[in-house]
Amino acid sequence: MSPDGRRRLFRRLVALFPPTLRRKSGPEMARMYEAMYDEARRERGRPGFGFWARVLWDAGRHAAAAWVAASRTGARGPDGRRGETMIRSIASDIRFASRQLTRHPLYAGMVVLLVAVGIAGNAAVFRIFNGMFLQPLPFAEAERLVDLDERADEWNLDFTGMAWADFQAWRENNRSFESMAVFTSFGRNLADEAGAERVSLVAATHDLDDVLRLQPLLGRFFGPAEDVDGGARVVMLTEAYWTDRFGGRADVLGSALTLNGEPYEIIGVLPPEAELLQAADMWTPLQGSGSGWYLQGLGRLADGIDAAVAQEDLTAIHKGMLQERPVNRITTPVVTPLRERFLGGNRLGAGLLLGAVGLLLLIACANIAGLVLARSFSRADELAVRQALGARRGRLVRQLLTESLLLGMAGGAVGLAVGLAGSNLLVDLLADANQFPLWVRFDLDAPFLAFVLVVTVGATALFGLIPALRTQPAPGAGAAGRSSTSRGRRRAMQSLVAAQVGLAAVLLVVGGLTVLDVRRLASVDPGFRVDGLLTFRYSLPSNRYPDDDSRFTYAATLLERLNALPDVEAATSANLMPLFDHQGWFFTVEDAPPRSQDEGNPVVLMRGVMPGYFEALGLELARGRTFDDFDGRDETRRVAIVNEEFVRSHMGGDADPLGRRIASGTDRPEDDSEWRTVVGVVRDARHYGVDTDMRPGVFLPQQELAFSYGQVAVRAAGGDPDAVVDAVRSAALDVDPEVPPYALTTMADRFDQTLFTRTASAWLFALFAGVALLLAVAGIYGVISYAVGQRRQEISIRMAMGAERVSVLRSVVVQGMTMVGLGLVGGLVVAVAAAGRMGGLLVDVSATEPTVYIVVAVTLLAVAAVANYVPARRAARMDPMGVLRGE
Amino acid sequence: MINSPIKPQWFHILLALAEGPLHGYGIQRSVLDQTDDAMRLWPAMLYRSLATLEEEGLIVSVEAPDEEPDDERRQYYALTTDGRLRLAAEGELLARWGAAARQAGAPGA
Numbered sequence: 001m002s003p004d005g006r007r008r009l010f011r012r013l014v015a016l017f018p019p020t021l022r023r024k025s026g027p028e029m030a031r032m033y034e035a036m037y038d039e040a041r042r043e044r045g046r047p048g049f050g051f052w053a054r055v056l057w058d059a060g061r062h063a064a065a066a067w068v069a070a071s072r073t074g075a076r077g078p079d080g081r082r083g084e085t086m087i088r089s090i091a092s093d094i095r096f097a098s099r100q101l102t103r104h105p106l107y108a109g110m111v112v113l114l115v116a117v118g119i120a121g122n123a124a125v126f127r128i129f130n131g132m133f134l135q136p137l138p139f140a141e142a143e144r145l146v147d148l149d150e151r152a153d154e155w156n157l158d159f160t161g162m163a164w165a166d167f168q169a170w171r172e173n174n175r176s177f178e179s180m181a182v183f184t185s186f187g188r189n190l191a192d193e194a195g196a197e198r199v200s201l202v203a204a205t206h207d208l209d210d211v212l213r214l215q216p217l218l219g220r221f222f223g224p225a226e227d228v229d230g231g232a233r234v235v236m237l238t239e240a241y242w243t244d245r246f247g248g249r250a251d252v253l254g255s256a257l258t259l260n261g262e263p264y265e266i267i268g269v270l271p272p273e274a275e276l277l278q279a280a281d282m283w284t285p286l287q288g289s290g291s292g293w294y295l296q297g298l299g300r301l302a303d304g305i306d307a308a309v310a311q312e313d314l315t316a317i318h319k320g321m322l323q324e325r326p327v328n329r330i331t332t333p334v335v336t337p338l339r340e341r342f343l344g345g346n347r348l349g350a351g352l353l354l355g356a357v358g359l360l361l362l363i364a365c366a367n368i369a370g371l372v373l374a375r376s377f378s379r380a381d382e383l384a385v386r387q388a389l390g391a392r393r394g395r396l397v398r399q400l401l402t403e404s405l406l407l408g409m410a411g412g413a414v415g416l417a418v419g420l421a422g423s424n425l426l427v428d429l430l431a432d433a434n435q436f437p438l439w440v441r442f443d444l445d446a447p448f449l450a451f452v453l454v455v456t457v458g459a460t461a462l463f464g465l466i467p468a469l470r471t472q473p474a475p476g477a478g479a480a481g482r483s484s485t486s487r488g489r490r491r492a493m494q495s496l497v498a499a500q501v502g503l504a505a506v507l508l509v510v511g512g513l514t515v516l517d518v519r520r521l522a523s524v525d526p527g528f529r530v531d532g533l534l535t536f537r538y539s540l541p542s543n544r545y546p547d548d549d550s551r552f553t554y555a556a557t558l559l560e561r562l563n564a565l566p567d568v569e570a571a572t573s574a575n576l577m578p579l580f581d582h583q584g585w586f587f588t589v590e591d592a593p594p595r596s597q598d599e600g601n602p603v604v605l606m607r608g609v610m611p612g613y614f615e616a617l618g619l620e621l622a623r624g625r626t627f628d629d630f631d632g633r634d635e636t637r638r639v640a641i642v643n644e645e646f647v648r649s650h651m652g653g654d655a656d657p658l659g660r661r662i663a664s665g666t667d668r669p670e671d672d673s674e675w676r677t678v679v680g681v682v683r684d685a686r687h688y689g690v691d692t693d694m695r696p697g698v699f700l701p702q703q704e705l706a707f708s709y710g711q712v713a714v715r716a717a718g719g720d721p722d723a724v725v726d727a728v729r730s731a732a733l734d735v736d737p738e739v740p741p742y743a744l745t746t747m748a749d750r751f752d753q754t755l756f757t758r759t760a761s762a763w764l765f766a767l768f769a770g771v772a773l774l775l776a777v778a779g780i781y782g783v784i785s786y787a788v789g790q791r792r793q794e795i796s797i798r799m800a801m802g803a804e805r806v807s808v809l810r811s812v813v814v815q816g817m818t819m820v821g822l823g824l825v826g827g828l829v830v831a832v833a834a835a836g837r838m839g840g841l842l843v844d845v846s847a848t849e850p851t852v853y854i855v856v857a858v859t860l861l862a863v864a865a866v867a868n869y870v871p872a873r874r875a876a877r878m879d880p881m882g883v884l885r886g887e
Numbered sequence: 888m889i890n891s892p893i894k895p896q897w898f899h900i901l902l903a904l905a906e907g908p909l910h911g912y913g914i915q916r917s918v919l920d921q922t923d924d925a926m927r928l929w930p931a932m933l934y935r936s937l938a939t940l941e942e943e944g945l946i947v948s949v950e951a952p953d954e955e956p957d958d959e960r961r962q963y964y965a966l967t968t969d970g971r972l973r974l975a976a977e978g979e980l981l982a983r984w985g986a987a988a989r990q991a992g993a994p995g996a
Contacts, residue, residue, distance in 0.1 A: 017931075024948075025934040028911050028961060032930040035912065054929065062931035066938075 009446075010034055013055070016063040018070040049444025056449070089395075093402040100403060107375060108407060114368050114775070115411020116418060118361035118459060121768060123419025123452050125357045128426055129350045130451070131442035132343050138276055138439055140213035141300075146307050147341035148180060148297025148314075150331040154600040156695070157584070159334065160293040165325060166318060167288070167295060170333070171207075173317045176310040180299035181208035183286060185278050187539055188259040191738050198539075198742040199259070199281040201235070206285060211300045212277065218242075219253045219268025227285040234285065235259075236268040241281040257282075260541035276439040299335070311335040342437045349761050349841055355834075356507055356768045361459055363503045363772050366496045367779040368463040373493055374786045376400060404464025412456030419452075420444070426760075433756040490790065493783045497816070498823035504769075504776040505827025505860055506834055511769030512852040513835055513845055514762035520844040521755060527685025528578055529618030532569075533747035534721035534728060535577055538739050539709040551706035554736065555610055561731045562714055567724045570616035573712040574609040574702070578617065578687045579750045580711060583607070587698055588668055589650050590661040590675060601666055602649050605687060605697040608705045614641075614682065616715055624658045624680030632701030635673045639701065641680040646696035657681060662698070676700070689754035691843045713747070721746045761841070773863065780867040784816045788875040796880035805876040812872035813865070820864040824857060831856075892980055893973070896936055899926060901945065901966065901974040908949050910961035911937065937964060945970035 010030040014022060017029075033055060040047040068091055101108040136142060148170070150160045167182045174180070183204035190199045206227040208214075214221075217239055226232045235257060237246070246252045256263045270283060277298075288295075301310055314333035322328055336344075376383075383396055427442045538558070545551050555573050562571035576583060584603035595601055613619075614626045622644060631639050640662055642651075651657045661675040669675065684694045716724045725744060732741040752759075788795075795808055835847035845852075892898070896918075903909060903917035914937075915928050928936070940946045941964075949965045966974070 021935065021938050025911070025937070025962065029930040029934050032912060032915065032933070036930070058929035058931045062935045066935050069939075 006037060007034060013059040016059060018063075018066050020070070021066055049449065052446045052449055090402070093399055094406065096399065097403040097406050101406065104375075107371065111368050111371060111404075111407040112411040112414060114364045114371075115408055115456070115459060116414035117771060117775070118357075118364035119412050119415025119452065119456055120418035120422060121357035121360050121771070122354075122455050123416050123448075124423040124426060125350075125353050125764075126451050126455075127419070127423040127442055127444070127448055128430075129354050130445070130448050131427075131440055132346060132350055132436070133339065134447060135441065135443060135445060137338065138273055138441065142338070144178070144301045144303075145211070145338045146299045146301055146310065147334075147336045147338055148182070148299050149334045149336070149341075150293060151334045152331045154330050155584070155586075156600055156602040160331060162295040162297045163293045163331075164288040164290060164295065166328070166331070166333075167205075167297065169317055169321055170314050174310070174313055176302055176305040176313040178300045178302045179207050179210040180297065181205045181211045182288070182295040182297045183208055183278070184295050185280060187742065189539065189541055189738055189740065191258050191261070196733075196738045196740045198740050199241075200279065201259075202278050202280040202283045203286040204283055205288065208283075208298065211298050212273065213300075214271050214274055217269040217271050218250060219266075221268060222283075222285045227287060229287050229289040231285060231287050233262060233264045234267045235264045235282040236270050236284075237266060237282050238270045238275050238280060239272045240275060242269045261543040276437075279438060293331070298338075307335045307337055338439075343440065345840075346757065348837075348839060349757070352510070352834075352838065352841065353761060353764055353768075356510060356765055359503045359507055360768050360772050360775075361455065362462075363500050363507075363775045363779070365459050365463040366500045366503070367775050367782075369466055370493055370496045370779055370783050370786075372400075372404060372463060373496075374782070377786075377790075401464050404460055408456055408460030408464065412452065412460075415456070416452050429760065433753055433760075435757055490787055493787065494815075494819045497780050497783050497819045498826070500776040500779045501820050501823030501860060501864060502827030502830065504772040505824055505856060506831045507765070507769040507772040508856040508860065509828070509831035509852055510834060510838070511762075511765040511767075512856055513838070513842060513847065513849060514758075514765045516849065516852060517842050517845040518755060518758050518762040521690050521758065524686070524690040524844070526578070526690055526751070527619065527683055529715075530747050530751045532716050532719045532721055533617070534714045534716060534724055534744065535580070535711060535747055535750070536714075536728070536732075536741040536744040537709065537711050538732065538741055540739060542708060544738075545708060548704075548706040551708055552702060554739075555702060555706065555710055558712070558732060558735050559610060559612070561735055562712070562728060565724065565727050565731060567717050567727060569715040569717040570612060571712065571714045572610050572613045572616040573710045574607050574613055575707045575710065576607055577711045577713055577747075578685055579689060579747065579754055582688070585664050585698070586666045587646075587650060587662050587664055587696075588666060590663070590668070592651065602696055604646065604650075605695045606664075607697065607699050608702045608707060609699050610702050613699070616713055617685075619685055620683040622681040622683050623656070624678070626680055627699075627701045630703075631679075632703030632705075638673065638676040638704070639679045640676040641682055641699040642678055643682050643694070643697040644684045645694050646698060647681060649696045689751075691755065691758065712741070721748075758841075758843075773859070776860075777863050777867045780816065780820065780864055781871065784812070784868050785871040785874075787816075788812060788871045791875070792878065792883050795875055796878065796883040799880040800884060809869075809872050809876040812875055813868050816868035816872070817861075817865065820861065820868070824860055828853060828857065893977060894936075896926065896928060896932065897940060897945075898974075898977055900928075900933075900936055900940065901970055901977070904946060904964060904966045904970070905974060908952060908963045908965040910951075910963050912961070914964070940970070945973055 007030070010033040011026075013033070014026040014030045017026065037047060037051070040051055137145070139145060148162060148167075150162055150166065151158055152160050162182055164182070167180075171177075171180050181204055183202050185200060185202050187198050187200050190197045206222055206224050209216075209221045216236070219236070221236065222234050226234055237252070242248060242252065252266050253268070254265065256265055258264075264284065274283070286295075299310070301307070311333055314335065318328050318331070318333050387393065387396065423442070430436060430442075540551055540554060545554060559571050559573060562568055583606050585606040586601055587604050607613075609627065611627050611629055611631075614621060624641070626641065627639070631637050642657065642662070647654055647657050650662070651660065654660070657678050658681070660678050662678060663669045663674045663676065682697075682699070684697075686692070686694060687697065688694070714721070714724060714728055729741055729744070732739070791812075795812075799805070799808060831853070832848060835842075838847060899918045899921055900914055902921060903914045906917075909917060911930075911933055915933060918926050918928055937946065941948065944967055946964045947967050949963045951961065951963050
């Protein structure tokens with residue numbers, strides 16, 4: 001909120017007070033709130049939920065007390081008059097309402113519970129939605145921050161990452177950015193007397209601090225002089241690392257760290273916001289050079305420029321350099337607002353969840369409206385008497401509304417508490433699952449509180465106002481007039497039944513579809529054995545592992561050690577493992593027709609693997625053989641293994657691609673030894689997760705391209721990967737104590753993580769649908785019971801006239817089920833429309849999957865039938881003569 | 888002699904004004920000091936208390952003292968004679984209770 005917005009808010013709060021106090025002390029009070037806000041901000045950072053709750057409590061409580069006091073003493077002045085009687089009568093309404101409600105604790109409890117259920121769901125989901133899409137990002141003027149990237153349709157890539165050469169040209173020539181920067185993250189081994197430790201670094205251009213508007217906590221940022229190829233080796237520590245490792249001592253400035261054997265001077269400490277961009281222990285100058293698209297770009301738009309304009313600007317620059325960079329024909333700049341880039345994909349899901357809790361609240365409201373209606377009918381006598389004694393109708397309506405309002409507020413408070421607890425759980429889960437950028441926070445702020453308040457008041461108005469307005473106790477309407485108006489009342493209550501059933505049907509269909517979808521996804525065969533695998537990474541310092549031989553020897557020795565462990569069934573390594581990362585290369589097939597200019601050249605997932613890779617992971621071979629120890633060792637053994645998708649996309653779906661030759665790159669190699677013979681075809685495995693399509697893939701033996709980093713997979717003999725963690729770690733440190741294994745995690749955890757968002761939202765949908773079903777059933781039961789009670793005379797007369805019990809039963813059930821049926825049909829129609837808008841939220845299930853609709857319809861009909869039958873049977877069992885005599 | 892104490896926040900406001908007239912913000916600061924930050928008077932609570940105390944005749948609104956710059960036109964408050972007497976009586980009461988409490992807690996009592 002802007003300072004002006006806050007000032008207005010405080011003024012509005014102060015306007016709640018009675019005129020005398022407001023006139024004398026209002027402005028001072030508002031100023032004091034502002035001063036307290038500023039002070040809290042100075043001392044503890046931006047005040048959050050706690051502060052605003054205190055403010056509202058302080059102002060609300062004392063404004064109410066001041067009005068009551070003013071009404072008691074009789075406010076002075078001509079304009080105090082109206083307020084006085086108004087307040088006095090509202091106070092008496094409240095007293096009266098609370099007396100009424102304490103006399104009917106069951107009714108009051110039910111309403112509070114129902115409101116609480118609705119508000120809890122809304123508060124919890126809105127908190128997540130608010131954090132993702134509404135809360136300002138924790139950087140200065142964050143609305144001007146954009147993500148910079150490149151797109152390449154021909155390569156089948158939405159985001160290629162940025163190339164250094166492109167960035168330089170953009171930065172130099174653009175006219176729409178205040179500043180822009182690129183960065184990338186990587187790890188280094190930090191070695192000292194205490195041993196080796198893996199640290200994470202952000203390598204950034206020197207302008208990143210301008211883009212984010214960061215001020216160093218200590219020391220200085222690196223400047224342009226250090227940010228050149230071959231520039232000085234300097235680092236800035238993040239605040240967390242500085243505190244943890246150096247105890248926050250200022251004298252670290254100027255001292256040196258040894259990273260991968262090279263000394264780096266510590267020149268400063270970063271402010272805490274820096275860690276929100278990317279988790280890291282330190283920042284270092286990018287000292288950009290080289291080719292390849294691997295950089296993350298971040299820009300700050302110039303004032304008044306939007307992302308689309310900036311993108312046009314960059315595109316003109318980008319396409320203007322085709323001469324020196326022909327590849328820019330294929331790539332195009334992409335400028336996306338930061339939030340949109342990282343969270344845009346979740347907008348639909350979060351929006352639908354918000355819609356779902358909205359429906360849930362509507363069901364709760366319909367339910368409560370039924371309760372309130374029933375109660376207002378049974379109070380018709382009381383209301384008639386009070387009206388006969390001279391109470392105006394407006395006053396009676398206000399009284400009913402006051403009751404509703406009290407209950408609504410109580411329910412809102414309980415719901416807020418439950419919703420906060422529930423959303424805390426969600427926030428923790430989200431943090432554990434590492435799903436969002438770190439700058440997404442879920443603070444409790446004023447808009448959150450306002451949302452809960454508005455929704456509570458809105459819901460209260462909905463369930464309180466309609467019945468209150470329908471209450472028209474005509475003079476003389478009492479016991480005698482009851483039957484004449486009962487038809488209209490029944491219709492009102494029955495339409496509530498239809499509404500509840502319809503809304504519940506929508507939620508059940510959406511919940512059913514998402515749950516079915518994740519269950520199908522979770523049971524999709526990923527194409528390799530997920531269970532029992534422990535994975536970790538290593539990275540070799542270049543000064544001690546300068547060439548392919550030394551790197552391959554390290555990998556081979558490591559695997560030998562691991563395979564020798566008693567609890568290890570198999571161990572292997574590669575540049576990447578399934579579900580982790582991507583490395584894209586291009587490949588050319590020797591005897592394939594050349595691709596036309598317009599035809600895309602799909603990016604190929606390239607994996608360099610050690611022998612035993614396919615066996616250890618359980619990847620299935622479709623044809624040919626896997627690598628042996630000699631593959632790739634010299635020019636006579638240039639071989640490759642491809643996946644089925646590669647055969648489809650690059651080899652025209654050849655039934656027998658074995659023996660054909662491929663080469664890396666987009667052009668045919670000049671040297672014949674660059675060609676590699678395909679010796680095997682592997683079945684497609686879901687490398688990117690079961691909800692994402694597979695790309696073409698090529699495997700090459702690590703004998704010929706040994707990487708300086710690797711990912712290792714260890715299959716535990718006992719099937720429990722956690723059991724081998726310690727043994728694996730110490731075996732790796734035995735091979736080289738300065739190369740610590742890091743990022744230890746099981747493949748199963750990683751697999752769950754890829755489905756986390758889908759699973760979590762599916763279960764939330766299911767939870768809301770379940771609650772909706774319960775509410776609807778309770779609603780039906782309540783309304784039918786009430787209706788049966790109302791029809792006791794009529795039913796008794798019919799039975800006394802000789803109607804069969806069965807026919808009484810049938811008439812009650814048929815009437816109830818007609819409403820249920822109408823609601824169900826309407827609900828299913830809406831559900832089809834809603835499900836059709838779920839788009840990418842459903843992968844393996846169609847929006848019109850008949851099973852789900854049938855199950856929902858049958859379930860709803862069945863439970864509704866029970867809810868109808870129980871009160872109907874009670875009606876059929878009553879003693880007609882007893883009822884008639886009792887009248 | 889009184890035998891039931893006034894509300895704690897009223898007591899502290901009166902105590903704050905004992906040293907001379909103050910405006911609302913000054914009272915808030917002074918009460919924070921008196922109570923080692925334990926009692927923070929939020930604006931609505933503070934100004935409503937001031938209004939009530941004024942109605943009771945224990946304090947009165949006064950002009951800003953000359954030496955204070957009057958740029959924000961803050962309202963100053965001062966103790967009345969009644970207020971001074973009431974504060975003293977309150978102090979007596981608390982002291983009496985305090986003495987009894989201390990005695991109860993003393994060793995050998």
